[in-house]
Amino acid sequence: MFKNLIPKIFYDRLEDGLEFFVDGLGFEVQYRDANMAVIARDGAKAYLVESPEYAAKDRPELGIDTDDVDAVYRELSARAPQLLHPNSSKVALKPWGSREFAMLDKTTVCVNFRQWPDRA
Template identity: 20%
Template sequence: MLTSVVPKLPFINKQETVNFYVNQLGFTLRSDYVDYLIMDKDGVELHFFSFPTIVPAKSDFMIYVRVDSDIESLFEKCRQGSSAVKIITRLESKPWGQKEFAIADPNGTCLTFGEAFS
């Protein structure tokens, strides 16, 4: 029986990755095993593994994170955050009933956030 999915994402620089997810997105660092990190926020868990040779511009890692409310505030926080937050797509309503925006983390991973609307 499947119970959940936990994305496992690469990191180049551990401290930059921790700073980005903790300071910009509000995650909590739960475990640091030198080359492996575990973070969570609001029931969403992310794992990270060391991959120092990855080229961010050529990274194909992507995840979709569902938001249950106030995606506008999350987008504004990212937009007004540090230069570490690279906006890929601005907040917009999609035909499939989601308000979405996408950012890239310091490792080139695309994070798309979506909130359902009717």
Template identity: 30%
Template structure:
């Protein structure tokens, strides 16, 4: 019998009440491309960069957004960090600057327009 294999994850996250502003942030600041929009005005959008897809859902619950967080594995973490710095760098989390963590990753965190925290990480230790 074939064993199941998990693939990529596509989170659905709160994007705030201004979807146009949220989409522009993901495109212009983080380098994503919008591959789908729903509603008039837009209530949901899918943005993609490489193999990462994020579903942006119109939702202005600030509490929900500030407690939403996820991690994205990256090859070339230093280059991505530099790219985001070049794009303004304001999105870098105040406590999330690029550093090596004790659990064997080099990582940094950003806050999107709604307050969602996204950590980008790259393994630096064997076996992680």
């Protein structure tokens, strides 16, 4: 019954969120007004909201599951190498079993891209 969990990410300036998600990660804007944008790519979606008050309180870490983390890494590291997280700038196997890397914006919003092993 549940289909998607869609996060709301707060920014001091909406443009900072659009710069990261649209310019850096390749999301597309599906809706935009003065204080909010709905962005999407493939099956991932988020709401970016301009709110200095809430942005000061929360800098989230998000995860996006993928079926080809190596292809995502090749694309994003070529598109925006400056956004690679300094502590997770290469695809690596993590102790919990996923292969992942991360991107980090200038406001410290972090997006982890991960691929889980196929379950037989």
